[in-house]
Amino acid sequence: MLVENEYFNLYVIEEEVLIDLKKTGYPLKSFDMIINQHPRIKITSFPSLRKALTEVGNGHKIGIFSPLIEVKVAPDKMKAEVVIHMTITEFQSEKHHLLSLVRKSLEANGIVSGMLDLSEDDLFPGTSIIAAIGRHPEKGEDAKITYIEKPEKKPVIREDGLADYYEMNFVKHVKEGDWLGEKIPPTEGKPGKDIFGAPIHAIPGDDEKLRYDRKSVVEVEEQGKIVLRALIGGALEFIEDAVSVGAHLTINGDVGPETGSIQFDGAVTVHGTIMAGYSVNATGDISIEGNEGVTNAKEICSSEGDLYIRGGVFGGGISVIEASGDIFLKHANNCKLFAKNIHVGLYILGCDVIGETVVVDKNRGKIIGGQIDALFRIECGYAGNAHERTTHLIAKGIDKDLIYKEVQQLALELKELQKTDEQLNAQLSMIEGVRATQLRGEQASAYEKLKMTLQAGREKMLELDRKIQAGLYKIKTATPPRIEVAREAYPGVIIQVGSKSSLLNKTTKGVFEVIDNVLNV
Helix, strand or coil: CCEECCCEEEEEECCEEEEEECCCCCCCCCHHHHHHHCCCEEECCHHHHHHHCCCCEEEEEEEEECCCEEEEECCCCCEEEEEECCCHHHHHHHHHHHHHHHHHHHHHCCCCCCECCCCHHHCCECCEEEEEECECCEECCCCEEEECCCCCCCCEECCCCCEECCCCCCCCEECCCCEEEEEECCCCCECEECCCCCEECCECCCCCCCCECCCCEEEEEECCEEEEEECCCEEEEEECCEEEEECEEEECCCECCCCCCEEECCEEEECCCECCCCEEEECCCEEECCCCCEECCCEEEECCCCEEECCCEECCCCCEEEECCEEEECCEECCEEECCEEEECCEEECCEEEEEEEEECCCCCEEECCEEEEEEEEEEEEECCCCCCCEEEEECCCCHHHHHHHHHHHHHHHHHHHHHHHHHHHHHHHHHHHCHHHCCHHHHHHHHHHHHHHHHHHHHHHHHHHHHHHHHHHHHHCCCCEEEEEEEECCCEEEEECCEEEECCCCEEEEECEECCEECC
8 A cells, every 4th residue: 555545545455556545536636746755656647547536436547556667678688677676765865775686687687697786875766777788799800902092194293383294103114923912801890799698790891892804804812912913914003993904006116117007906005106108096095205205106095095105296287197096295286186185285386175174284374376176165365476476265164955955866876776685685585585595597686686686685785775874974074165265365365165256466464254145255
């Protein structure tokens, strides 16, 4: 019996708190005082309490009678809290016994691990006190991957701050067996344990795949590491961030009568020059190392890489220099240059140049004569000359609306191909499921033709998807076209940005761009 008065009897039977109501009229708010005097009472339903105080009768269940030391376990079994259900007076008188009671309550609930070393000062009635904490598993270290340093194809910056376009480590040669990278595997981590003593598996570190070309690079285990080594000697390459070794042709002298013109599937390094009328065509990077440069060569073309000519080009009106990537030159004289980005140290004289960006050293670099067609940006120190030689500088920019229309048209084509693919695939599935192995003669031939048509369609879909993604990337990353002449632009220079153009009639300099549909010349 907890409370007995003229209104009700409040008592406990098997941890249930019950009321026998004798008469109504007991204020509900006054019941708070009883709860304060008996902190072990936990009301589970206030509507039930209200009913118990307004309907005369026996055995109204209103709550539960909490243990003196209540143990609360977190759902993940990694933490236990205790609540001491006592009045302040009871707590003060029993304080010296409570630490042992807390421990016994934890043990009675099966808690055997992670119990904290509590002191009497940590205890207080009516509040949750953290009494046990499990040991969380520790994650292992992630895999650590290191690759051979990627050759950086850019001019060396000298102490005076100028770019040196004559010294570049353009093609890095590796030998068979050379180290190209390694991975230190992830560690297993450390296991944990919950408060009931159950083990928790360790969390291994995150693994990561080594990215390499399996035709030219091999992985081997060495001293607990996975090491990448070159299967062949050749030119170090990174293709879509995967390390590889490409075929590398080295010409220790000149390309000329002794070698003939060069056609090579890989990278080419020429330590001399390319003589008049001869060509070098390669899929990989091309590096012409001779200090004297190239004079009247017919063609130098890298179909998939970059191109570097240490000494520059005297083209004689016939030389074509082309790369799918970037071109780096000391100078260019009376030739044609085609590349994504074109970097020149001293000058471009009387050349036809096409690229996304054309950069000639802004401190001393000159563009004189010819026509420079850039998609986004042209930079130089000087444009034209004091003799007012006609020099065309054109930064076209891109028509985003036109590209978007092209992307939409490609998307429609892709959708039609996908429909056709579904139909052909359904036909193929029917044949394979019924009698593909029994086909003979014309039927077998038709079956093979169907498979080839399906494969060709899927290759076309991949190609269309690549074009769509490329178009969307162009729209997203396109920058407004601009031309910058840092030192002097002479009369006779034609500045064209987008569709706006102007012929200079006096010396000027600056950044030329279209602002509010007006070219700021």
